[in-house]
Amino acid sequence: MKKELEEMKKERDEYLRGWQRARADLLNYKKEEMERMKGLMEYSQAEFLLNMLPILDNLERAEQTIKDQGFLQIGKQMRDFLKSQGVEELRVGKEKFNPEFHEAVGEVERTGLEPGTVAEVVEKGYTLNKKLLKPAKVKTAK
Amino acid sequence: MGTTLSEIAVMEGGAAKVLENREGARTTPSVVAVSKNGEILVGIQAKRQQITNPQNTIFQVKRLIGRRYTDAEVQRDKKLLPYEMREAPDGGVEVKMGEKWYKPLEISAMVLRKLKQDAEEKLGEKITEAIITVPAYFDDSQRKATKAAGEIAGFEVKRVLNEPTAAALAYGLDKQKNERIIVYDFGGGTFDISILEVSENTIEVKGTGGDTHLGGEDFDQKVMDWLIGEFKKDQGIDLSKDPLALQRLKEAAEKAKVELSTAMETEINLPFITSDASGPKHLLYKLTRAQLEGLVREYIEKSIELVKQTLKEASLNPQDINEVVLVGGQTRMPAMQETVKQLFNKEPNKTLNPDEVVAMGAAIQAGILQGEVRDVLLLDVTPLSLGIETLGGVNTILIQKNTTVPTAKSQVFSTAADNQTSVEVHVVQGERPMAEGNKSLGRFILDGIAPSPRGVPQVEVTFDIDANGILSVTAKDKATNKSQSIRIEGSTGLSKEEVEKLKKEAELHEAEDMKKKEFIEARNLADTLLYTAEKTLKDMGEKVSADIKSEVETRIEALKKVKDSGTIEELKGATEELSQALQKIGSQVYQQGEQKGEENPPQGEQSQP
Numbered sequence: 152m153k154k155e156l157e158e159m160k161k162e163r164d165e166y167l168r169g170w171q172r173a174r175a176d177l178l179n180y181k182k183e184e185m186e187r188m189k190g191l192m193e194y195s196q197a198e199f200l201l202n203m204l205p206i207l208d209n210l211e212r213a214e215q216t217i218k219d220q221g222f223l224q225i226g227k228q229m230r231d232f233l234k235s236q237g238v239e240e241l242r243v244g245k246e247k248f249n250p251e252f253h254e255a256v257g258e259v260e261r262t263g264l265e266p267g268t269v270a271e272v273v274e275k276g277y278t279l280n281k282k283l284l285k286p287a288k289v290k291t292a293k
Numbered sequence: 294m295g296t297t298l299s300e301i302a303v304m305e306g307g308a309a310k311v312l313e314n315r316e317g318a319r320t321t322p323s324v325v326a327v328s329k330n331g332e333i334l335v336g337i338q339a340k341r342q343q344i345t346n347p348q349n350t351i352f353q354v355k356r357l358i359g360r361r362y363t364d365a366e367v368q369r370d371k372k373l374l375p376y377e378m379r380e381a382p383d384g385g386v387e388v389k390m391g392e393k394w395y396k397p398l399e400i401s402a403m404v405l406r407k408l409k410q411d412a413e414e415k416l417g418e419k420i421t422e423a424i425i426t427v428p429a430y431f432d433d434s435q436r437k438a439t440k441a442a443g444e445i446a447g448f449e450v451k452r453v454l455n456e457p458t459a460a461a462l463a464y465g466l467d468k469q470k471n472e473r474i475i476v477y478d479f480g481g482g483t484f485d486i487s488i489l490e491v492s493e494n495t496i497e498v499k500g501t502g503g504d505t506h507l508g509g510e511d512f513d514q515k516v517m518d519w520l521i522g523e524f525k526k527d528q529g530i531d532l533s534k535d536p537l538a539l540q541r542l543k544e545a546a547e548k549a550k551v552e553l554s555t556a557m558e559t560e561i562n563l564p565f566i567t568s569d570a571s572g573p574k575h576l577l578y579k580l581t582r583a584q585l586e587g588l589v590r591e592y593i594e595k596s597i598e599l600v601k602q603t604l605k606e607a608s609l610n611p612q613d614i615n616e617v618v619l620v621g622g623q624t625r626m627p628a629m630q631e632t633v634k635q636l637f638n639k640e641p642n643k644t645l646n647p648d649e650v651v652a653m654g655a656a657i658q659a660g661i662l663q664g665e666v667r668d669v670l671l672l673d674v675t676p677l678s679l680g681i682e683t684l685g686g687v688n689t690i691l692i693q694k695n696t697t698v699p700t701a702k703s704q705v706f707s708t709a710a711d712n713q714t715s716v717e718v719h720v721v722q723g724e725r726p727m728a729e730g731n732k733s734l735g736r737f738i739l740d741g742i743a744p745s746p747r748g749v750p751q752v753e754v755t756f757d758i759d760a761n762g763i764l765s766v767t768a769k770d771k772a773t774n775k776s777q778s779i780r781i782e783g784s785t786g787l788s789k790e791e792v793e794k795l796k797k798e799a800e801l802h803e804a805e806d807m808k809k810k811e812f813i814e815a816r817n818l819a820d821t822l823l824y825t826a827e828k829t830l831k832d833m834g835e836k837v838s839a840d841i842k843s844e845v846e847t848r849i850e851a852l853k854k855v856k857d858s859g860t861i862e863e864l865k866g867a868t869e870e871l872s873q874a875l876q877k878i879g880s881q882v883y884q885q886g887e888q889k890g891e892e893n894p895p896q897g898e899q900s901q902p
Contacts, residue, residue: 176306183306212565216573248345250328250338255345257536267329273537283316288540291345 197279200238204285207233208274233277241276241287243269252276254286264292294401294425294439296355297481299323300649301408302656303416309463309653309660314411320648321411325403326350327391335407347375349390353482356505357386357397359431359438366505373506398442405446423448424655424662429455429487430501451662457487458496459654460620462661464642467496473613477600477633477641478620482508484596486603488614502603507592509550509623515588516546520561520578528574530567538566553582554625586628593632600636617641622648674698676792679756679764682719682728684709685813691756694724701757705771707748715740716752718768720781724799726810732795739768739777747824812861819856819868823849826875833882841877848874 210226230240241252248255248267253276261270269289276287298320302311314321316337326339327349334342343350356370362380371378377389387394405425413420425443427436436453443450457476461467466474469491478485484507488500520542521532532538545561552559563576586593604611617633619641624630633641645653674697680690683706691702708716717738723731742750751771758764762782769776799806826849834842848871855863 179306209564212573216565247330248328248342250334250341254341255343256540258345286341 197284200236200279201284204277237280239278241278243272243287248291252283252286253289255291256288257290258293259290261292266292268292295323296353296483297323299404299408300652301412302652304656304660309656311649311652312412312415321408323404324350324352325400335403351376351388351390351400354397354400358401359435360386362386398438401442402445405443409446421449422451424452424454424659425450426454426456426459426651426655428485429457429498454655454658455498456651457489459651460618461489461496462657463645463650463654464618466616467491472615474616474618475614476618476620479623480508480621481510484508486600488607500603500607502599504599511592512550512589513547516550517542519588523578524576530569535567549580553585554627557582593629597632597636611637619643620647620650677722677795678724679722681754682721684817686728687810687813688721688726688728688731698758698762699760703753703755706752706754708750709747711746712744714742714744718754720766723795725802726806730802734781735779737777737779741775742770743772815861815864819852819864822868822871823852826871829878836882836885837878845874
């Protein structure tokens, strides 16, 4: 009888611990879930904006041939919208190639430039809230 | 440690989790470079300068690790890889990066060190121990070299684990005894087949095969070639000579391929792809899933041939295989899944992210070694939805499928007719919207409900499933507290086949079931409205002008006429017309009421069993 009681006590403690753990797990899970949601929202916004950038790239390609005022205004509208979402264009000058922000797509002969210097930006790079969203595609000097 | 990409995962709260690197990506390219100013770059940064610095950018070093320079594979890859290679004094391989010669394992160590540092930053603690995965066909020397790479990176390598075994672990297949598993791993640049045998506490590799130079990138190339060919035919311009156009084509080809795993058709839209004397040229083509399948059919067939060959070498037939596991992003392609399924006549395991399943399996193995993965409490889930039959034979679901048990759920129902004193509760299991299409688990009657108009009594139905899968259904009249219940055992214990059959049926009948349900819902709505209209006329007939009254009466007759014989459109139309006529009564009575300062109590709506 005593032994049985001991066993039951032990069992009870085990169940209680399991239940407490389950309660704690749930609360912790909820907290983690909140964090995860926040991360997910940031991620999905970045994904969305990233998928929009190729459209802007093409718009810019078009702007080099089509100089119609109305058309150019659409480009401005798009850039203003992206800016309002925290997207900023990477400024790339005649600087040393930096793989943190640049992606090399080719090399060109360019007199007066040190080899390995950015000679030409082929596709612009962008940051989202100061973090890199897409590197600038550049050609470097040979 | 993949040939093209690497990943790191940890155990957190008993589950495997892939960690993001510093750049925020879940995968890190297995690429290392020495930049032109002598800096060592690892991962995406190394990849970003690969085009302009090919001689000093080392990638796919997994093809060389632990191999002898004279190996046929090394000699073959030497011709394909753009960096310099030579025989090391010990007979191994050395690769040149910058001015220095490195062993492949030193390159791998740099990738591992980056993974380690990024993970430590993410987790905020030091990581000292690791499990590294390798292909099942790696020999002792390749495994030793991989382990050494891990040690150079600062890990204590607890185990060098086979990639297919890791994938099987991620799916929990180590628990099934005496099973044979085939792992079909179609990566970016390599295709690996492994046959595993699970027995008491061990997973043994029974056979391996594949093609070290076949992968998802070949699929992208096929799409690119097709685009170049079409464009040449239509515009007479060869895009393959234009490196910038090629870059855009490569990205677009991969994107199209990925999209066609979920869509039936996609568009490749590259404006201003090039230009000639006549001005800019644009590329715009549609690609269907069937076209893509036609383009890559030969590769899929080749992979199946290789699977058959591997089975043959292990003296096995497709029917000897109990489980099929898909690994690698390319296995998301429906045609590939279908072909594999047909060969084995078995649904493959593909619910986990095929890009991450190996890393996750490695983390699970680490958890097992550390004792974190205990079989503490295995919680079951309901394989199918549970519900009750409500007015018109509709299946009203209370507990959705895949709900973890124990669980409970209640909902309040009411009566369908005036002075109804009993309700029948019919418990069904399945996904079909009409109760009759599902499995009947049992029924009971709750009586003794006080006579009252329809919709007034409140009957609370509670479903409760305990940890053993025993379902109790209770119906309680909230007015009298009188209740009735039923106990159904084994509601979660359906056989796998039974569950599959019920799911298949639900899919098969989805369209007709929905139609039927829509019709019944429309009819239920018409019924309720008819009831309300007749009651309103009876209660407030005197307060309403004659022309409105006669309009409502006409509409009532019209709706009654189409209710049981008309089409759904007629039924919905007549219901709408009656509803509008009724509103006129409402507004007239309300205006009068307002003048008298009366208020109408709000009316709630309830569903009726």
